[in-house]
Amino acid sequence: MMDYLVFRLYAPLASWGEAAVGETRPTATYPGRAAILGLLGAALGIKRDDDTGQQMLNDSVRVAVKQRSPGTLMRDYHTAQVPAAQSKMTYRTRRDELSAPRRIINTILSSRDYRCDGLWTVAVWLKPGASLALDALQAALLRPRYTLYLGRKACPLGAPLAPQRIEAGCLREALDAAFPVLVGKDEKTEQKALRLPDNVVYCWEGQADLLDGEGNESGVESSDTWDAPLNRRRWQFGPRVEFRRFERLEEGR
Template identity: 70%
Template sequence: MTEYLVFRLYAPLASWGEAAVGESRPTASYPGRSAIIGLLGAALGVRRDDDEGQRRLRDSLGIAIKQRSPGSLLRDYHTVQVPASQSKVTYRTRRDELNAPTKVIHTILSSRDYRCDGLWTVALWLTPQAEVALEDLEQALKTPYFPLYLGRKACPPGAPLAPSRRTFARLRDALDVDFPSLSGKEPGEERRVLRLPENVLYAWEGAAELLDGNGRGVESSEAWDDPLNRRRWQFGPRTEYRRVTRAGEER
């Protein structure tokens, strides 16, 4: 039996950042490890420049996600002022860019992607070298030190996270827990109101069999979302496992 901290993420807008190239800022369909660690750090009051606090969080937790709905994709366009490239001139920060001479400033079009009305369940468990307690994380999510948001500051939660600690024999049982209705409707009616898809996605780390002891139907890939240094925005690789299951067959 393992103790898990389980909570829910829902918002009208969420943005789970992926590798950004050029002017495009895409979003994944569900939160990665760095997004969850960042959310927990904000709840606890661990600042981005607190390397030791960030390390304790990173090394203490295993993370799994159940995607009940990825939401619909929204692309928002922006105009951004940036300085033109110049030989022997390096702009190390956004402040440096904005302080560049006006004559070298030009405007580019950029895009930012969001997930609308996405719904996810998160399950956390402690690693053998854990330096944090699930009880402290639960209380922090109920009364966060900093405001919480789902990827960007324009994306606050649209419903209570409802964190709770529960003990289960299987990770899948933790991810399948029921939460209070978001719409005030019965489960079948809520599925229609929230436009939940026919399939749910499980994503986790550790081992292919960790979800429910059955490694069949599991795919894996390398995800570069393990936060190594928040100040320098450095991330390392990890192996992520995934399985898609028809909604209603979770149990």
């Protein structure tokens, strides 16, 4: 048996950042490790420039996600001010760009992607030798130090996280935890109102058989995902192995 902290993510808008180059800011369909650690860090009050606190969080937890719905894709267009390229000048942060002389500032068109009405369940469990406790994480999610949002400040929570401690024999049992319905009085009304698909996606880290246990790796896919935080101040991320399984609703929950 393993202890898990399980909570729900829902918002009218969410944005799970991926590698972004140039004017396009895409979004994944579900939150990765960096997004979940960022949410937990904000709840705990760990600032982005607190290298010790960020490392403690990174070294303490593992994460998994059940995607009940990826939501629908929405693309928003923005105008952004950026300085003209100069051979002897390097802009390392957005603050550096905005501090450039006005005479060299140009306006460009950029796009940002969002997921509308997505619904996810997140499970967190502790690594060996963790410095944090699940009780502390649960308390922080119930009363966060900083405002929580799903990827961008324009994406506030649309429903309570409802964090709960669960002791389960496998990861699937924890991810299939029941939450109060968001829309209407029953799950059928919610499924229709949120246009929930007839399939689910499980994503986790650790071992391939962690979802069902007992060496069950049937239908499991894996790939390297570049969302393991290395340095929050410099926005540096490294690779990790992520396992996934796609299931139809009648097979999953």
